[in-house]
Amino acid sequence: MKSSDPEAIKRFNGIKEVFSYLVSTHDYFSDILRNEEINVIDIAAGTSIAGAALVNILSGMGKKVNLVVTDPRSKDLDLVHERLKGVSRVHVETIVCDATTLHKCLSSRKEGLHIALLWCYSTSHFNPWSLVRLFCSAYTQIIYTNTTF
Helix, strand or coil, X not given: CCXXXXXXXXXXXXXXXXXXXXHXXXXXXXXXXXXXXXXXXXXXXXXXXXXXXXXHHHHHCCCEEEEEEEECCHHHHCHHHHHCCCCCCEEEEEEECCHHHXXXXXXXXXXCECEXXXXXXXXXXXCHHHHHHHHHHHHCCXXXXXXXX
16 A cells, blocks of 8 residues: 555554554563664565554654565565655665565674564464464564563
């Protein structure tokens, strides 16, 4: 769904409200927010509506945010740049990758990740075994301190 679509705008703003609430009220974000730079991965992201919403909130708090967006559909990944147009202090990296092989796709990354995001109905695309592989694969990229998964 294009970011200019009225339904997409409504959905994006709703997701921003959810993340704004979570970031301001849940203790696990207080540790992450101590970092000036926060690394986020949006797994099986599609157009990354959720990743863009979270990054928008974090950037609005003055944080530098690195967003890694993964999905096997490259055409969808391109839309994340539209969603973040005009948002400062954000670096976006898109990676065409199956979520169950994140450990391979991200093996050359030097920076760990603070937040791993698997939003909404993304899990329905995976059978129970591949979902476990996805979690294990993502876990290998997580920073072990100040991390939310």
